[in-house]
Amino acid sequence: MASFKRWLDRRRNPWKGVFYDAFRTWRRQNGQARLVQYQDLGPGDVVFDVGAYKGEWTDTVLGQQPAAQMHLFEPHPGFAKALEQKFVGRDHVHVHELAIGSTTGTMELSDAGDASSSVADHGRAFEAKTMSVSDFFAHTPVDRIALMKVNIEGGEYDLLPALIESGDITKIDRLQVQFHLFEPDMKAMRDDIRARLEATHHCVWSYPFVWEEWQLRP
Template identity: 35%
Template sequence: MGLGQKIIEAIEGFRDSQRKKQPGVVGQFWRDGGKQLLYDLPIVPGGMVIDAGGYKGEWSIGMVSRYGCRSWIFEPAPVFFQYCQEYFGKNALVEVHKAALGGENRKAAFSFFDNGTSEYGAGNSQCFEVDVIDVARVFDEAGTSIACLKLNIEGGEYEVLERLLETNHILLCDSLLIQFHRQPAGYKESYENIVAALQKTHVRVWCYEMVWEKWIRKDIQ
């Protein structure tokens, strides 16, 4: 192992130890395995995943390397879209889309806050226009079941899930990884309604409230 790799591993080890020391649900998530929990999924080579809120593509990197699956990344922030596009540029298993998922096709103004970039954040000087794409259309274009739908989209998950439930495209999701957020206004009622609806078709395997949840379709369970 080269010196550079040793330094990287040392830094990551320190970060991991700090994460585990955090109080409450966040710390418990990391103590229970953290990111490794996000990779234990019912996926076979050639399966398809959707990575909504791709950021720097870390989850897709892990999924493609572990399972040999295909990934569609949706990342609206120009800097992170470009990062993913350059990183995966020669990887035929990955498509990177400069767009956000939503309940309909529309334009939206997003505010840039690194990995908290959102349509629902407080406005700042780094606002930019985003193409929001109807998630039902994306599923139709995929033309296959989705081995995992990963949602980390800073409040947009409610709109996406409501649309999938409305159109019954939710039945095409073998599994879901969802990070729910305390936004937009009315999120509590939306969360309760979504959970109640999901329980008809999927089983919640584990839940770290407002951190991450994992759901598996009942016939796969």
């Protein structure tokens, strides 16, 4: 049934073909294994989990480097509270109940579990706190981020330009991002961000609109 739904979706929305082709390649090449290789992290390295949800990715990182300094960003109040409870007593795990991006204030997010988004409309909504990257780094001084994972359901189109424009993108040694393809215009938006990233980082591998990794240039 799932394969039929994907076939139907692609037939109705041919602009999604780039995602379906990349996803097929991702699965064939076992891209998930490439995504979660973090043995090079050292004790005390700072890691940002942007879009932490239930903390599974953080668990993966801590499984390979238990002494990493983790910063978890989760704007959904219910998920943020669950993360605080999950990691209680672990002083090197910091939960931030907010979304980082271009502005400080609030925004309306659709409420759909791990697909909660400021871009996609899922019917239900909640108000979430936001903080600009400049304000965040002013309150939480961080000189170097060894690894940042970004999976925020379209919010990457706000966050990454904000990091680039503020210059904070140069703090990130290794960036893993999942671009989302909710509408055709997002192809051009991704292309623009990737072109701007090239000034500071190089793309190590890419499965368009599935996952890709960038590393800071020497």
